[in-house]
Amino acid sequence: MGPHPWIPNSTDEYRRIIMEELGIRSIDELFRDIPEKFRIKRDEWDELEIGFKEPISEYEAWRFIDESLSMNKKLKTIPFLGGGVYPHYVPAVVKHILMRGEFLTSYTPYQAEISVGLMQALFEYQSLMAELLDMDIVNASMYDWGSATGEAFLMSLRVKHGRRKIIIPHTMNPFHRRVAETYLYPHNVSLVEVGVTEKGTVDISELEEKIDGETAAVYLQNPNFLGFIEEDAATIGDIAHKHGALFIMGVYPLSLGFLEAPGNLGADIVVGEGQPLGLYPSFGGPLLGIFAIRNDRKLIRQMPGRLIGLTTTKDGKERAFAMILQTREQHIRREKATSNICTNEALSAIASAVYLSLLGPDGLKKLAETNYYHAHYAEKKLSSLEGVETRIYSGEFFNEFPVRFDDTGREYYEIHKRLLVKGIHGGIYLGNYYSELGESALYAFTEMHTHRDIDLLVDALKDVLSG
Amino acid sequence: MVFRQAKWNEPLIFEIDGNGRIGHIVPEPDEVVRRIVGGINIPEKIKRKKPPSLPRVSEVEVVRHYTRLTQMSYGVDTGPVPLGSCTMKYNPRIGFEAAYDPRITWLHPLQDEDTVQGLLKLLYLLQKWLANITGMDKCTLHPAAGAHGELTGMLITRKYHDLRGQLNVKKEIIVPDSAHGTNPASASMAGFTVVEVPSGSDGNIDVEALKTVVSEKTAGLMITNPSTLGLFEENIAEIEELIHNVDGLLYYDGANLNGIMGYTRPGDMGFDIAHINIHKTFGSPHGGGGPGAGPVCVKDRVVDEDKGVRLGDLLPGYIVEYDEDNDKYYLLGPGKHSIGLLKAFFGNIGPLVWGFTYILMLGAKGLRLVTEQAVLNTNYFASKIRKVKGFSIPYGEKRPRKHEVVVSAEKLYEETGVSALDVAKGLLDAGFYAPTIYFPLIVREALMTEFTESETLENIDRYVERLREISETAYTNPEEARKWPINTSVGRIDEVKANHPKTMAPTWRIYLEKMGK
Numbered sequence: 001m002g003p004h005p006w007i008p009n010s011t012d013e014y015r016r017i018i019m020e021e022l023g024i025r026s027i028d029e030l031f032r033d034i035p036e037k038f039r040i041k042r043d044e045w046d047e048l049e050i051g052f053k054e055p056i057s058e059y060e061a062w063r064f065i066d067e068s069l070s071m072n073k074k075l076k077t078i079p080f081l082g083g084g085v086y087p088h089y090v091p092a093v094v095k096h097i098l099m100r101g102e103f104l105t106s107y108t109p110y111q112a113e114i115s116v117g118l119m120q121a122l123f124e125y126q127s128l129m130a131e132l133l134d135m136d137i138v139n140a141s142m143y144d145w146g147s148a149t150g151e152a153f154l155m156s157l158r159v160k161h162g163r164r165k166i167i168i169p170h171t172m173n174p175f176h177r178r179v180a181e182t183y184l185y186p187h188n189v190s191l192v193e194v195g196v197t198e199k200g201t202v203d204i205s206e207l208e209e210k211i212d213g214e215t216a217a218v219y220l221q222n223p224n225f226l227g228f229i230e231e232d233a234a235t236i237g238d239i240a241h242k243h244g245a246l247f248i249m250g251v252y253p254l255s256l257g258f259l260e261a262p263g264n265l266g267a268d269i270v271v272g273e274g275q276p277l278g279l280y281p282s283f284g285g286p287l288l289g290i291f292a293i294r295n296d297r298k299l300i301r302q303m304p305g306r307l308i309g310l311t312t313t314k315d316g317k318e319r320a321f322a323m324i325l326q327t328r329e330q331h332i333r334r335e336k337a338t339s340n341i342c343t344n345e346a347l348s349a350i351a352s353a354v355y356l357s358l359l360g361p362d363g364l365k366k367l368a369e370t371n372y373y374h375a376h377y378a379e380k381k382l383s384s385l386e387g388v389e390t391r392i393y394s395g396e397f398f399n400e401f402p403v404r405f406d407d408t409g410r411e412y413y414e415i416h417k418r419l420l421v422k423g424i425h426g427g428i429y430l431g432n433y434y435s436e437l438g439e440s441a442l443y444a445f446t447e448m449h450t451h452r453d454i455d456l457l458v459d460a461l462k463d464v465l466s467g
Numbered sequence: 468m469v470f471r472q473a474k475w476n477e478p479l480i481f482e483i484d485g486n487g488r489i490g491h492i493v494p495e496p497d498e499v500v501r502r503i504v505g506g507i508n509i510p511e512k513i514k515r516k517k518p519p520s521l522p523r524v525s526e527v528e529v530v531r532h533y534t535r536l537t538q539m540s541y542g543v544d545t546g547p548v549p550l551g552s553c554t555m556k557y558n559p560r561i562g563f564e565a566a567y568d569p570r571i572t573w574l575h576p577l578q579d580e581d582t583v584q585g586l587l588k589l590l591y592l593l594q595k596w597l598a599n600i601t602g603m604d605k606c607t608l609h610p611a612a613g614a615h616g617e618l619t620g621m622l623i624t625r626k627y628h629d630l631r632g633q634l635n636v637k638k639e640i641i642v643p644d645s646a647h648g649t650n651p652a653s654a655s656m657a658g659f660t661v662v663e664v665p666s667g668s669d670g671n672i673d674v675e676a677l678k679t680v681v682s683e684k685t686a687g688l689m690i691t692n693p694s695t696l697g698l699f700e701e702n703i704a705e706i707e708e709l710i711h712n713v714d715g716l717l718y719y720d721g722a723n724l725n726g727i728m729g730y731t732r733p734g735d736m737g738f739d740i741a742h743i744n745i746h747k748t749f750g751s752p753h754g755g756g757g758p759g760a761g762p763v764c765v766k767d768r769v770v771d772e773d774k775g776v777r778l779g780d781l782l783p784g785y786i787v788e789y790d791e792d793n794d795k796y797y798l799l800g801p802g803k804h805s806i807g808l809l810k811a812f813f814g815n816i817g818p819l820v821w822g823f824t825y826i827l828m829l830g831a832k833g834l835r836l837v838t839e840q841a842v843l844n845t846n847y848f849a850s851k852i853r854k855v856k857g858f859s860i861p862y863g864e865k866r867p868r869k870h871e872v873v874v875s876a877e878k879l880y881e882e883t884g885v886s887a888l889d890v891a892k893g894l895l896d897a898g899f900y901a902p903t904i905y906f907p908l909i910v911r912e913a914l915m916t917e918f919t920e921s922e923t924l925e926n927i928d929r930y931v932e933r934l935r936e937i938s939e940t941a942y943t944n945p946e947e948a949r950k951w952p953i954n955t956s957v958g959r960i961d962e963v964k965a966n967h968p969k970t971m972a973p974t975w976r977i978y979l980e981k982m983g984k
Contacts, residue, residue: 001832006557006750007840008923017924018847027839030846030867031730033699038731040602042835045729048599051830058561061828069570071585081575084811091491093530095567098754101544102537105558108756109540110550110903113955114472114895117539118755124480127975131519137973140756143611146811154656175811182783182807186625186658222513231510260513273811283586284576284812285611286758295977297968306756310972311965313958318476320957322965324973330614330652331906335661340652343612343746347754350533357480357529358490361518366493369507373496376504396509420579428577447494 004055077453079425082400082444083225084145084173084273085281088254088367089448094278094354098347108306108346112322119321122346123308125353132256132356132364133270134263135292139305141349142289142341145273146176149219149250150183151291151304151339152269156217156246157189158302158338163216163245164188169202170195171224174433176250189216200228200393202236211243217269221250222259226434226442227375227400228393229259237266253277253290255398257368262292269293278355279348288348303328304339367447371399374454375445381458382443385465392437400444402430402437408465412439418464424457470898473538474956480532481975484522490529520976539956540755541900547926548900551871551915552647552695554725554747555900561828562750562821571820576812580797586816587796591787593823594762600826600834601721601741602734603764607800608814609784613722614649615809616742616761617689621657622806623740623765623781624687624716630770630781630804633714637686641710643672645696645907650689650720659686666909670698670862674705681709687716692736693726695907695915697845697868707737716740724748725919726842726869729835733764739778740765750825751818760818770804780804785813838870840920844927845872848918851931857882857938861910871917873910874902880912885941885948887912892951892959893937899930 003010009018015027024030031039046053078087098104102117109115109122126138142148153166166184168177170193181191194207202220211218218240222230230236233249240247249262251272256262262270274288275281293299309324330337359367379401383390387408390401405412412429419426427443434440445454496504524532542548548555565571574583594606610616621640628637640654641662651661662680667673672690688710692700700706710717719733719741725748733741745751746759753759767779783806785798801807829837849872852858857879860872876887891901891914903915918927940947952958964970972978 001836004829004833004836006559007836007920009844009920010836010840014924015843018843021850022843022846027843030842030869031699031727033701033866034727034731035701035704038703038736040729040731040735042729045835046831048831050596050599050834051827053830053832055829055833055836056827058828061561061824062564064827065565065568065589065824068588069568069585071588072570072574073582073584075582078573079575079578081577083577085576087573087575089494093490093526097530097533097537099563100534100537102540102542103755104563105542105544105548105555105752106540106755107542107548107550107553107555107753107900111541111891111895111901112960113892113952113957114541114900115539115755116956117477117536120477120479120539121533121536122755123975126973127479127481128521130974130976131521134519136977143615144810144812147611147615147809150809173811175808178801178808179811182622182809183656185622185806186656229509229513231513233513256515256519258507258509258515260515261519264516280572281575282572283574283578283583283816285810285815286817287810287812307973309965310975310978311961311970314961315958316961318957320960322960322962324965324971329648331648333652334648335651335655337648337652337655340614340618340649340656341612342614342649343753343757343759345611345754345758346756347752348758350755353480354529354533356521357524357532358526359493359521360488360490360523361521362523363489363491363493364521365515365518366495370494370496372507373500373504377496377500380503416579420581425575425578425582450494451497451500 075425076423077456078448080427080443080445080449080457083428083442084175085284086276086444086446087281087448088276088446090278090280091358093358094351097354098351103347103350112320116320119308121350121353123310123321125349126308128353128356129290130292132253133292134261135270136295137300138292139303139307141345142291142305143345144287144289145250145271146179148271148289148291149176150180152248152271153180153217154183155302155304156248157187159246159298160216163214165190165192165214166216167192167194167210167218169220169224171226172219172221173225198393199395200226201230201395204232204235207236207239211239213243215243215245217246217248219248223252223255223398226402227397228395229398233265241266254368257364268299274348274352278351286345286348288345288352302338305341306344370447374449375399378445378454381454385462399446400442402440402442404438404440406438412441415464419460422460424460470954472954472956475535475539477532477535479975480522483524483528483532485524488523488525490524490526546898547918547922547930549902549916549918551903551917552722554917554919556750556919557921558750558752559825562824565824566817566820571816584796587787589820589823591789591796593819594787596826597743597762598764600728601764602732603741604767605779605782606762606764607782607784607786608762608819609809610761610763611810611815612757612759613742613744613761614653616763617649617653617720618656619763619783619809620718620740620742621653625657626781626806627716627770628686630776636683639684640686641680641688643690644909645694646689647720647722654689668862670694670696671700671702672706674702677706677709681713683713685710685713685715687718689718689720691720691723693723693869696862696873697871698863698866699869703736722747723870726838728838730838734766739768745818745822749822751821758815758818760815760822776804781806783807783809837920841870844918844920844922845870848872848916848927852934855935855938857941871915873907874914874916875910876912876914879938879941883941883945885945887914889948889951890914890937893948894933895952896954897933899933
């Protein structure tokens with residue numbers, strides 16, 4: 001095989017120099033310690049379906065990918081899907097900063113002196129996110145909202161040692177719930193669910209009945225999975241604290257452009273999905289798990305994930321950064337670490353830092369408002385359709401809400417498929433998670449769903465329902 | 468070679484804050500929408516009272532700020548990053564083009580399968596290729612990183628024993644002392660007790676010691692092979708038998724897969740579960756600490772004969788399947804026996820598509836070339852560094868290395884007081900990134916070095932030359948070594964101040980608070 005562009009020493013001459021230095025005649029000599037019975041024969045390996053077996057050119061690879069991706073269906077509008085990941089416009093600057101090789105191709109900054117820029121960018125992410133959440137400490141990222149929630153639950157069990165109950169709302173994102181259940185599987189913990197009122201928000205009296213001295217944490221998602229704003233968040237936090245439990249909030253960070261920050265609602269731990277702040281939906285990854293805490297020594301010690309701290313050089317003359325509190329982490333603490341997390345979503349965190357810098361407080365507020373307007377406009381238009389119920393619950397919502405189609409006499413699956421034929425992708429079918437809602441779907445609207453896009457959806461639905 | 472890293476004294480973005488500047492025009496609702504909605508009606512008690520203290524800066528300032536920060540950073544694009552066990556290879560840019568194709572980036576994870584057939588095809592092939600590369604039967608692309616894959620593997624191990632009604636007995640996971648820190652941490656997160664087993668002087672696991680800790684309590688064993696010493700575990704057959712004899716599962720940490728492709732496969736060695744680091748072996752970038760992707764593959768062995776449960780049924784997330792009759796790809800899972808979800812949606816598509824592109828362009832033959840050249844580079848470096856005063860290569864001294872080699876600066880340290888840390892800083896000064904230092908824990912003054920197949924012979928020679936200079940300085944003027952680095956953006960960091968409760972500043976707001984501002 002000839003030389004390959006990614007492998008500079010793959011020419012005969014370089015191989016000869018290396019083998020001469022090693023005093024070997026065949027590369028095989030370097031693999032002689034692999035027992036014969038475990039060796040895969042050359043021709044057997046060569047015949048395995050791995051790529052196209054032989055190296056191919058970049059153009060051929062591109063053609064293959066291009067032709068494959070052309071099998072994806074082109075839609076008339078961005079799908080009206082949310083549920084934890086949302087289509088939000090990504091300013092061109094964000095992508096171009098991420099393309100810079102010094103960030104893109106770097107490793108975790110183990111050598112601080114040569115990576116001070118990367119560390120500053122991560123410190124800025126932590127600091128910007130702290131301002132948005134009004135929390136004191138934010139780690140350098142978790143994988144996503146779901147895994148951050150799982151880690152937060154595990155952390156609450158360490159902080160509230162001996163307590164074995166975590167209270168979650170019925171309206172917690174069902175995907176996050178599934179992740180949390182996986183994280184909790186090895187531990188003897190019960191997840192206790194609290195139902196909703198006619199407003200679509202947490203039933204506080206039920207919470208008061210269910211909480212007790214066994215409760216390690218109360219989790220509240222705001223806005224909740226069905227899109228409703230938990231206006232009594234502060235009261236729920238008080239109830240948690242009264243029983244000595246931690247108050248964990250899960251947030252859609254963009255909503256904090258106009259919704260009260262969790263730090264002002266009594267949250268001890270905040271988790272959330274950073275994807276809406278400068279990341280593409282990208283079929284669900286990479287995302288950005290937000291993880292924040294109050295400045296409390298007990299919480300800090302039990303916090304998972306990497307932290308960058310501001311410090312100075314040894315001579316005290318210059319500002320510098322360091323990875324801090326590493327004694328919590330797996331590479332030092334091994335089986336006693338607060339988490340096994342190592343690689344996280346650092347580049348996603350930097351994307352969010354760039355995004356938050358671009359938007360600033362005013363841009364963020366405006367964007368939250370645009371989302372609100374588009375969703376409420378859609379609600380008004382959809383409610384005019386025969387048999388379509390948009391106010392299943394009476395509470396105020398942010399940018400998504402459930403729509404019930406029971407009175408149209410059709411199954412949502414059929415409506416969805418007929419919308420697709422028209423190039424429109426409707427919301428998330430809720431029957432799998434909230435059977436009490438019948439033939440309902442969760443519709444999300446962002447700044448990317450313009451007036452025209454929403455009208456297209458409404459007209460298409462009208463057609464589908466009358467056809 | 469002279470190296471001077473950029474030094475900008477760049478303020479924090481908060482300190483650039485300008486009067487009312489904006490960095491981006493946000494789309495606003497049109498008049499009709501405004502009129503029909505009528506206004507924003509959020510209950511007072513949940514309204515934000517105080518806007519977040521984010522900076523107000525222009526787009527130009529944002530671009531310059533972050534560009535300057537990149538100039539004070541260092542990646543594979545800048546020069547060699549021989550961090551051991553990190554496999555910092557070149558990240559082919561065609562991978563970026565594919566991963567950031569708008570036909571992928573704008574897909575929502577809950578989109579109808581019919582609308583994402585193209586992407587599913589790529590992912591289906593990737594699953595199959597990874598199974599072939601590792602010699603396993605079934606893969607999930609769900610986990611987001613290597614450690615996430617390990618947790619997946621440990622939860623599968625737990626579920627395996629759970630379904631067999633053995634969980635009350637199977638409580639221990641055995642991990643060699645040379646293992647990555649994530650191994651014991653993952654086992655512990657999955658509720659197991661960790662039992663450590665030592666390495667012998669030849670670098671292999673001490674099988675006699677292993678025999679003393681293997682028992683009916685053994686739920687499984689986690690190893691990397693080649694090990695973090697860069698050595699192939701020669702006793703793998705015996706180890707496999709010991710573990711399987713007590714119905715333990717064998718877990719393969721794929722961090723070091725770059726050292727064996729085309730020569731052997733975890734599946735052939737008897738492993739039951741393996742994770743793969745796409746961001747190590749298959750060319751997607753590390754991004755300063757992620758995102759990565761950590762697919763997990765298993766042998767589809769029987770878990771419960773009566774119920775017809777197999778190990779593949781325990782995999783988490785969504786598996787891409789292909790319906791040949793209808794020529795359609797679809798997603799399956801998580802099923803009844805699956806451990807569930809470890810993140811909300813499919814997986815880290817960006818890195819996965821990048822890795823797909825990497826394998827697509829190389830094919831089976833190209834991947835073997837990758838391994839051969841990585842191993843040639845490692846042994847070339849090992850051969851050269853052995854001759855430099857103060858350095859040695861402990862454990863299995865005569866044995867060939869695979870993807871990496873652990874050099875010890877113990878002698879240098881003892882004779883001159885110049886430590887592995889000083890050596891690392893001396894490398895930075897010459898424009899190289901340092902190896903992983905003080906790991907694995909069983910080697911004193913360790914410099915765990917992995918050049919990968921991407922490094923040029925010329926750079927390896929320069930690197931050795933620099934180490935020779937460092938050695939010379941150590942033996943003639945050791946005090947100078949403590950001043951390194953001087954060519955980087957900043958000099959040595961005050962770690963004590965960074966970590967002391969009185970001065971610790973994990974965010975700008977805490978810093979300001981501590982400064983009394």
